[in-house]
Amino acid sequence: MDRYEGFREFLQARQQSLTRTAYLLTGDAHLAEDLLQTVLIRVASRWTRLARDANVEAYTRKALVNQHLSWRRRKHVELPSVTMPERGRSHDEATVRRLALRQALGRLTPRQRTVLVLRFFEDRTEHETAQLMGCSLGTVKSQTHHALSRLRTLAPELADLLTDVPTETHR
Amino acid sequence: MNLLRDELHAMADEAPHIDLTERAIRGARRRRVAGAALAVAAAVAVMTGGTAVLLGGGTGTGRSVTMAPATRDVTALPERGVGPLTHAYLSRCPMPRKPDDECVSGQWRVATESGTTYALADTMGPDRTGRALRSPVAITKDGRRIAYYSERKQTFEVRDLASGRTWKAPLKVREGDFDGESFLRLSPDGMQLIYTNWSGMPKPYSVLVDMEKGRTTTLNATWYPVSVGDGGSPITLVKPSRVWIVGNRPVAVKNFPYEVSALGPDGRTLVRLGRYVDGRPTAISTFDALGGAEGPALRVTGLSDGMSLARLGGWVSDTEVALLAVPDRSEMESVLYAVNVHTGRARELRRFADFPAVLPGAAR
Numbered sequence: 448m449d450r451y452e453g454f455r456e457f458l459q460a461r462q463q464s465l466t467r468t469a470y471l472l473t474g475d476a477h478l479a480e481d482l483l484q485t486v487l488i489r490v491a492s493r494w495t496r497l498a499r500d501a502n503v504e505a506y507t508r509k510a511l512v513n514q515h516l517s518w519r520r521r522k523h524v525e526l527p528s529v530t531m532p533e534r535g536r537s538h539d540e541a542t543v544r545r546l547a548l549r550q551a552l553g554r555l556t557p558r559q560r561t562v563l564v565l566r567f568f569e570d571r572t573e574h575e576t577a578q579l580m581g582c583s584l585g586t587v588k589s590q591t592h593h594a595l596s597r598l599r600t601l602a603p604e605l606a607d608l609l610t611d612v613p614t615e616t617h618r
Numbered sequence: 619m620n621l622l623r624d625e626l627h628a629m630a631d632e633a634p635h636i637d638l639t640e641r642a643i644r645g646a647r648r649r650r651v652a653g654a655a656l657a658v659a660a661a662v663a664v665m666t667g668g669t670a671v672l673l674g675g676g677t678g679t680g681r682s683v684t685m686a687p688a689t690r691d692v693t694a695l696p697e698r699g700v701g702p703l704t705h706a707y708l709s710r711c712p713m714p715r716k717p718d719d720e721c722v723s724g725q726w727r728v729a730t731e732s733g734t735t736y737a738l739a740d741t742m743g744p745d746r747t748g749r750a751l752r753s754p755v756a757i758t759k760d761g762r763r764i765a766y767y768s769e770r771k772q773t774f775e776v777r778d779l780a781s782g783r784t785w786k787a788p789l790k791v792r793e794g795d796f797d798g799e800s801f802l803r804l805s806p807d808g809m810q811l812i813y814t815n816w817s818g819m820p821k822p823y824s825v826l827v828d829m830e831k832g833r834t835t836t837l838n839a840t841w842y843p844v845s846v847g848d849g850g851s852p853i854t855l856v857k858p859s860r861v862w863i864v865g866n867r868p869v870a871v872k873n874f875p876y877e878v879s880a881l882g883p884d885g886r887t888l889v890r891l892g893r894y895v896d897g898r899p900t901a902i903s904t905f906d907a908l909g910g911a912e913g914p915a916l917r918v919t920g921l922s923d924g925m926s927l928a929r930l931g932g933w934v935s936d937t938e939v940a941l942l943a944v945p946d947r948s949e950m951e952s953v954l955y956a957v958n959v960h961t962g963r964a965r966e967l968r969r970f971a972d973f974p975a976v977l978p979g980a981a982r
Contacts, residue, residue, distance in 0.1 A: 491646035
């Protein structure tokens with residue numbers, strides 16, 4: 448049997464979900480692809496052991512977050528100054544707002560951006576987010592608070608997007 | 619209700635559809651092989667000037683294996699004697715990355731029709747010091763002139779690639795100005811340049827620069843620049859639901875996308891993408907930028923399987939406009955087509971091994 452058969456099955460089911468997270472973390476299609484490829488090579492390399500001993504998806508998502516933060520710490524990865532071509536955009540008011548959000552996200556720190564993606568895109572609890580990011584619960588709370596405050600400062604026009612999120616960050 | 623959660627999910631819908639399975643497996647196999655080879659090398663290799671010669675190599679034939687550096691050097695764009703360009707793209711480092719890898723992704727490269735690749739060495743991009751900002755680049759429709767930000771001169775410069783003659787813009791542009799969205803447009807002869815900056819400066823800024831005469835004209839910075847003609851006219855600008863050929867009245871349009879073609883040879887026709895299926899455009903339609911009338915949506919035919927419409931560019935003839943299609947699978951190549959604006963029929967012009975971030979004469 449091919450040692451990677453289970454890996455193929457895993458990706459068949461979860462790859463697009465992982466790609467979506469990678470895309471939100473990086474904000475760029477090429478960087479998302481690079482990030483995910485780096486992580487998947489690592490996962491494939493350890494597949495036999497992971498499939499036997501670990502929650503593969505949890506491992507992969509944690510690796511994705513760590514790799515992203517690690518790249519940004521080393522600052523070897525560029526931030527695109529111009530958004531890459533996107534498919535299917537219609538530039539009505541909603542799209543303009545999305546562009547504003549995209550720009551504002553691009554100006555957050557890597558940790559701030561990551562915490563928003565995990566909390567509000569993946570719907571992770573603060574505890575899960577802390578585990579994935581390898582930090583304390585308090586850090587998740589403060590990073591979330593700072594990220595939302597900064598979003599409000601950078602893009603006041605996005606205030607209506609944040610109406611459902613502020614209270615939980617002040618606990 | 620438009621909540622952050624909804625917007626993030628909508629953004630995630632724009633994530634590329636890629637299949638990295640086989641690439642990841644190949645990478646893992648290479649790791650296994652490299653790991654085994656290094657174990658052998660530790661015992662029997664002779665290291666000479668960065669080249670590891672494996673004795674025996676496991677085959678018993680005595681052949682040697684050379685481990686080449688992972689990064690590939692690209693020559694800087696020569697000052698003159700360069701042929702027409704096909705596109706500009708952003709460098710990508712080989713994968714997987716190694717801890718000591720000094721390769722930097724995201725630097726500008728240009729490719730010529732003859733297939734030579736050069737680095738835009740003087741222009742600003744990410745570097746090994748950690749700088750992440752990148753300046754914009756534009757190429758004339760014929761590929762013979764290029765506009766770029768000269769880091770040394772702190773302004774934009776247009777270069778005639780064959781003769782090497784350069785024209786410097788009478789502007790001072792700071793590096794920090796590129797901390798956000800900025801756009802560069804070049805007229806067909808390369809002597810008129812529009813620079814628009816939406817977020818790196820205290821307030822949006824847009825300027826038309828006559829490179830030959832060294833004159834600048836401020837433009838309305840709330841509009842997105844599409845194209846500029848020789849002599850500085852016509853200037854085509856768009857914003858959501860409106861299009862404006864400067865000197866005429868802005869025209870209202872429904873859901874006008876930023877991904878439009880350059881202004882047509884008749885001075886009034888624009889082409890836009892439309893008829894979205896699963897969030898992807900499948901058709902084109904023409905639009906009269908002076909009168910407001912829009913033609914019917916024409917399904918684009920003639921594309922290779924697995925290709926999606928991505929963006930429109932300059933006009934190839936009186937009836938054809940350039941159309942870039944991108945693959946659904948990352949191992950395939952992006953393809954440039956000429957699409958007939960009256961029939962929607964596409965014919966292939968060129969394939970790109972690297973994603974063409976900038977095409978000659980295109981509004982990107």
